[in-house]
Amino acid sequence: MLHVVITDSNGPPVLHGASVQHLQKLSSQSWQLEASLQHSGVVSLHVRGRTLSRWQFSVTEDRPPQLSWTGKPGAQNNGWQTRFPWKAEQNYGLRSLEVELSLSPRQHSKLHTQKSLRVPLPLDGTPTHATSQTTLDLSDSPFAGMKVQGTLHARSLSGLEGTSPTVTFTLGARHFTDxxxxxxxxxxxxxxxxxxxxxxxxxxxxxxxxxxxxxxxxxxxxxxxxxxxxxxxxxxxxxxxxxxxxxxxxxxxxxxxxxxxxxxxxxxxxxxxxxxxxxxxxxxxxxxxxxxxxxxxxxxxxxxxxxxxxxxxxxxxxxxxxxxxxxxxxxxxxxxxxxxxxxxxxxxxxxxxxxxxxxxxxxxxxxxxxxxxxxxAQQMAARAEATAQKAALSDLIKRETQLLNQTQARLAIIHQKIAAMQETNDVGQMSTSDLLRQLGMTGSPSASPSSSSEDAAQLDDVTRQRFAQERQNNHGVQYALRVLDDILAKRGKDVTGKENKSLNKASTDMGTVLQELAQRHDDNAAVAERKVLEDLSQARDEMKKNQSSSQKNHQGRLGFIPPPQPNQGQGQDQGQSDEQEGGSQGSGSLQQGQEDQDQDLDDQSDDGSDDSQGDEDKSEKKNHDPLGRKMPNGPETDAHIPDHDQDRTRAIQRELERRAADRTRPQSELDYLNRLLAPLRQTP
Structure with a gap:
């Protein structure tokens, strides 16, 4: 409907392009009109031969629903279910859809009465366009197993009705042997x-x-x-x-x-x-x-x-x-x-x-x-194997996270010792590698690969002996985790037929961890352990994808039956308890390891719990840059954040920036300094 009010007009308005339903004079120079828009086009308003306004309207006509069969309906695979392939359209939305079934004229001639049956077909909301192949069990209908005539009936939101052409097909029926x-x-x-x-x-x-x-x-x-x-x-x-x-x-x-x-x-x-x-x-x-x-x-x-x-x-x-x-x-x-x-x-x-x-x-x-x-039985065995592999990978991530925690704990002691030794030194007199070590960053690439931060810290014999024993234990655990990683890769390939490349990459990075631990290079070991955790996180997604693809390819008629989960609750509780104990050492990667395990638990249960909240406070201080500013996604470098005075930290940064601006220094050192200072120059 078009509603128009005209003022300051001595003559009545005239409307072209639409049918005027009502015209009323409001006062000596005011008019009101209403018109119905039946189709798209141009509507113009005129008074005493002068055009006051012109509009272009696009009107969508409210037509009855358009219905059609998209295939041949009938019994599906000679079973008792009946398939109804249909398509329905209506500009403003469909309210209901149903199929009317009646016996063929030959069947009607044998009966005393005329009978028909209307069966509703489900719609997803009130769609304007819908296409589906609805499958229904109509074996309890008196028409089951007989030739019937089917006609689609639909009603729009505006109350208009539409029908489809009538087709003849056989309704599905159960086969009784008794x-x-x-x-x-x-x-x-x-x-x-x-x-x-x-x-x-x-x-x-x-x-x-x-x-x-x-x-x-x-x-x-x-x-x-x-x-x-x-x-x-x-x-x-x-x-x-x-x-x-x-x-x-x-x-x-x-x-x-x-x-x-x-x-x-x-x-x-x-x-x-x-x-x-x-x-x-x-x-x-x-x-x-x-x-x-x-x-x-x-x-x-x-x-x-x-x-x-x-x-x-x-x-x-x-x-x-x-x-x-x-x-x-x-x-x-x-x-x-x-x-x-x-x-x-x-x-x-x-x-x-x-x-x-x-x-x-x-x-x-x-x-x-x-x-x-x-x-x-084969599907359930495969599902049980998949569940066991997920649990093993989750435990692998947890153990690798604990190794990283212990490595970072040693680095924290070493860096604090170095910072205490150099606290009285003038910042301007330090070498670039010493300044970077003050911030807990890896030294210049030109540094000798055989040097160890433990030697620079001049640790006492008791601490050195404790670190040596701890590295030896970490080396043994890392070797065992590498063996487990190889077993997971092999069993996963045997079950799904697909290779998990991320597990193979994790095994290679674990070998790097073993070498760095043997050479007492905790800085490099921590970097390699982070790479292992990244590999294992990718391996988890790859494992889930491979297992899902394998289950779809081998899913039978009873594939909807859920898999068994014996003693699953105890294993989950124990794993969460272990992670909370491991979190006492604090690490930015610990929370990632917890999330990895929780994600696997969510795959097994809809209401899986998340115990990573208890570690948030402990890892809060780790998600900062070397100037103490909080970073939204956690640390992006291998820098350790020492807990010393912030003023001294800013002084070190100013000295590094001064040296980065000195064009007389080697280009390799300038590039390295600029790369390290780039995240520090960002405004918090």
């Missing part, structure tokens, strides 16, 4: 479609009830027969016949226990579906309704977990040994949370679809054969 189950399904279909009258149905059901059957089948069959004789509601009878047929088939195929477990899953699903439907009809849902839905969904989760455990126990009895999986990380737990969220936002169709997806997992478990079980 004679009694097949008779019950046939009787149900005939009654639902009206191909058999009620009297004939009562006679057929009475004959089935008279047949010899186990007590757990005979009792419900007798109850249904009694309700039939009492003329109970037809939908209720159809539902009970269907569930009894499923139970009889499960009992014949998998035994009494598995059949009872599957019956509990279906009963829990039906219970939850009734609550979802009630909440969709009374939006917004109340707190009591949400609590009731949560309780019913917990029943579904428990039934699915018990059913999964029965399957694992049955496999163990058949000689396929596998541990019980961790039900807390089961996919139906995640789906249950999504269902509760969807019902809160009045997305009933999506919540129902997720509930059917949960029960579909139980159906896949029910149909699993020995080949599926063997494949699952």
């Amino acid at each position: 004679p009694l189950a097949r008779a019950l399904v046939t009787l149900r279909q005939q009654i639902a479609l009206g191909s058999e009258d009620m009297l004939d149905g009562q006679r057929d059901l009475a004959l089935l009830t008279a047949l010899p059957a186990p007590r757990d089948v005979q009792v419900p069959l007798t109850v249904i027969n009694t309700l039939f004789q009492a003329h109970a509601s037809l939908p209720s009878l159809e539902e009970q016949l269907w569930f009894l047929a499923l139970y009889v088939e499960d009992r014949a195929q998998n035994g009494l226990v598995m059949a009872a477990s599957m019956a509990e899953v279906r009963a829990a699903q039906q219970d939850a579906q009734q609550q979802i439907t009630a909440m969709g009809a009374a939006h917004p849902p109340t707190e009591e309704q949400q609590q009731e839905l949560h309780k019913r969904l917990k029943r579904v989760e428990t039934a699915l977990t018990d059913h999964m455990q029965l399957m694992i126990q049955k496999a163990n009895q058949s000689g396929i040994v596998m541990p019980l999986p961790n039900g807390k990380n089961a996919p139906w737990t995640r789906l249950s949370k999504h269902i509760e969220r969807d019902t809160r936002h009045n997305k009933t169709a999506r919540a129902s679809a997720r509930l059917r997806e949960m029960v579909e997992m139980a159906e896949q478990i029910r149909q699993a054969n020995m080949g599926d079980m063997q494949s699952l």
Whole structure:
């Protein structure tokens, strides 16, 4: 709608390009008009032949939804599920989408009544364009296994309706092998479609009830027969016949226990579906309704977990040994949370679809054969190996971090000793290497590689002996970690078929650490240990990528079952405790090591804890530059930050800057000084 007000006009306004709906004179020289814009174009306003204004409008027409089939619908892989490939468009958004199913004219001619069925197709919000291949389990429909005609129906947010061309296809249906189950399904279909009258149905059901059957089948069959004789509601009878047929088939195929477990899953699903439907009809849902839905969904989760455990126990009895999986990380737990969220936002169709997806997992478990079980056992073994490798790599990062902490602790003592020895010296008389050593930085590249900062510190014999013993211990630990790194690289390649190049690089850098420790070069050893930690961090990401790719390539029909996690909690707690002990020495890299381990724990559990907070205060002082200014991403050099007077530190910086400005010095020394002073010159 276009609304225009004109003042200081003696004549009435005239509008071109739009249909005027209302024109009103407000005063002697004021006018008001309203016009509807039906299409895009130019609209101009005129008064007594003079053009007052001109506008270019682009109007998006509110048309009915455009629907089409993007493929041939029908039973998927000759199973009981039916695939619906569709495409829908509407300029302002789709409110709902459903498919109408009706029997073909040839099938209609055999029935007493005309029947049709409308099934909602889930939409993600209110899209303007949507394309999907929705797969539904319509095997409980009376039309299952028959040729049907399907037509898509959609309604837009503005209330317009659209339909698609009609196509003919066969609806998916379950295949029953037990004679009694097949008779019950046939009787149900005939009654639902009206191909058999009620009297004939009562006679057929009475004959089935008279047949010899186990007590757990005979009792419900007798109850249904009694309700039939009492003329109970037809939908209720159809539902009970269907569930009894499923139970009889499960009992014949998998035994009494598995059949009872599957019956509990279906009963829990039906219970939850009734609550979802009630909440969709009374939006917004109340707190009591949400609590009731949560309780019913917990029943579904428990039934699915018990059913999964029965399957694992049955496999163990058949000689396929596998541990019980961790039900807390089961996919139906995640789906249950999504269902509760969807019902809160009045997305009933999506919540129902997720509930059917949960029960579909139980159906896949029910149909699993020995080949599926063997494949699952191999998958679980591979997952257990992947979990063990992640834990080993996490421990490797932790141990390497502790080595770096000990190396930096020795460097701190050495540098403080050197600083104390040179504290009385005039800054202007020091050599460049001495000035850099005052800041804890590595000396000039021209320095002798065989020199050791320990010699320059002139340590006492007790400290020197303690450092020697500590380096010897570090050397042994580093050698063991290198062996573990090589084992991880080999086992990872055996499991995934892909090489972890970062683990190989870490092994090379560990060799450098061994050489530097043997030569008492703690400065170089610390640099190499940092490189090792960087390599291991990259190796963690590479390992996760390789394992994920391998699992996708070998995932079978039961790949949704979570892996076992025996004694996982104790190992995690112990690892966190060890890291807190290692953090007492303080290091900027310690927090990185903690984060590496926590990230691996997050991959195993959604609520993984992060204990790195306890080390933040200890590493706070390490995330500063040599002038005591805080750096956002931690230290970027191998500089040690001595805890001496800040005034002396600034004096050293001024002297270094003076020497960097002296053009008579060698160019190599000037380049080195400028490179080291670059981060110090940044404004905090």
